[in-house]
Amino acid sequence: MFYNFNKIEEVKIRLRSAEGHICEVEESAALMSSFIRSMIEGFNEVTEVSLPNINSVVIEKVIEYMRHYKDKDPPIIKKPIISSKMEENTSAWDAGFIDADWNMVVDLMTAADYLMMIPLRDLCCAKMACKFKGRSIDELRAEYHIENEFPSEMEENLEFQHPWRLE
Amino acid sequence: MQSVPDPIIVEILSYLPISEIIRAESICKKIKSCVEKHSYVLYSRVLSRFSQESISYSHWKNVIKQMNSPSKELQFLPYYTNGGTYYGSNTYYIHNLVLEGYYCYCTVYPTNILVKYALLGTDYDTDRIRARQYISSGVNEGNDRIYFEKEILRESQEFTSQASIYAVIKQIYARAPQGGYTCPIFHFMCFSSIEEDADLGIIDRFNGVSTIDKAKEISDQLGLEYEEVSANSIRQLVFNNCNLPMQPLCWAEMSEDYNQSALNLPLKSKKLARYFYGLLIDGRRTNNYDNNIDISLLLPKGSIIHF
Structure with missing residues (x-):
């Protein structure tokens, strides 16, 4: 009798988001998260993990990353980054995956930190570093709505000590 | 930026060249405080090349200044x-x-x-x-x-x-x-x-x-x-x-x-x-x-x- 092993249904892990939505992911992919791995290994037959501080949009994004790297190692991003363009620091897939706005990257990074997914956290950190690289202080303050908290004397002192900081 | 935890800020900064870490310090007090608290971590990759185990923050700033002086x-x-x-x-x-x-x-x-x-x-x-x-x-x-x-x-x-x-x-x-x-x-x-x-x-x-x-x-x-x-x-x-x-x-x-x-x-x-x-x-x-x-x-x- 022919038996198609590919048709064996893989165990699915249900991830419950902050809004209570359920997102399903294959167990082999979910094991990329050390947090989920410890839940599965610590409590037999766990099939649902509650993630009360991660919304469903971010969970779906995390799952996309888990599935892509289920069977291979993510590329390592070298420090320091060589360019403000992610595609010059890592693979094209990673660069496309992390091409998101600041809030999404922050949420993804927080989720990666919580889920203990170091490669994803590193990817987010590198992406945020790209947003800093080669930009002036004034540009960064304007983009992220950061007020100048330094008194003018301190600004002058910083400029005197490190004139190249504004280069 | 205020919502990002300190260890994550340190991790982000660690992807920048040293001269840009110093520049980032001037953005806001939160980043400046992070750099000062974790300067050894941020600069360790450079310090190890100088065979220096640890130097004070102010001394390190002076070293950075020298590194970036004109050629x-x-x-x-x-x-x-x-x-x-x-x-x-x-x-x-x-x-x-x-x-x-x-x-x-x-x-x-x-x-x-x-x-x-x-x-x-x-x-x-x-x-x-x-x-x-x-x-x-x-x-x-x-x-x-x-x-x-x-x-x-x-x-x-x-x-x-x-x-x-x-x-x-x-x-x-x-x-x-x-x-x-x-x-x-x-x-x-x-x-x-x-x-x-x-x-x-x-x-x-x-x-x-x-x-x-x-x-x-x-x-x-x-x-x-x-x-x-x-x-x-x-x-x-x-x-x-x-x-x-x-x-x-x-x-x-x-x-x-x-x-x-x-x-x-x-x-x-x-x-x-x-x-x-x-x-x-x-x-x-x-x-x-x-x-x-x-x-x-x-x-x-x-x-x-x-x-």
């Missing part, structure tokens, strides 16, 4: 060559490599000549260097394959280790003679190291490499990362930092054009060094009689760090 000629003095000196004359001695003037370093041998330089760390005193030329002329090293001026090496080593001085090499400056010499430099490579006893094996691998494609092939075999750049309308290679004690800096070709006899090659990454090496691969022969290498200047530029 100038570094006080490296050539102390060794295995290429001999043309006619054994002090007129063509290796010290010309760091002295502005008409005279060149002229070798006896035609290819793959290694010149070693040591960091002196003091301001250039050209009279002192010229005085050394006369001292060295008392040694007939022209016909000797190896010449080793131990006094210069000992003096520079004592000085740099006592004062804890390092050079940060940012660019390479080379110049071929502009006339009157028969074998102007054609191809050369530069290397640097922090220790004097760094393995010279990597330099030997580039002996005779007179095309950029061959230079790339050898670099690929050695796992070296490099970038191709254009200078004087010629393709050149500059190398990224690697984990070897002997760091390759560049592979270069000099122009045949009289008006482009000087080559200024900025490096992609800063290199810490106390020793500098020039591998003079070959010269451009202009007649059938002379077969050696003539080179006016070969020196690194950058800044000096005092710990």
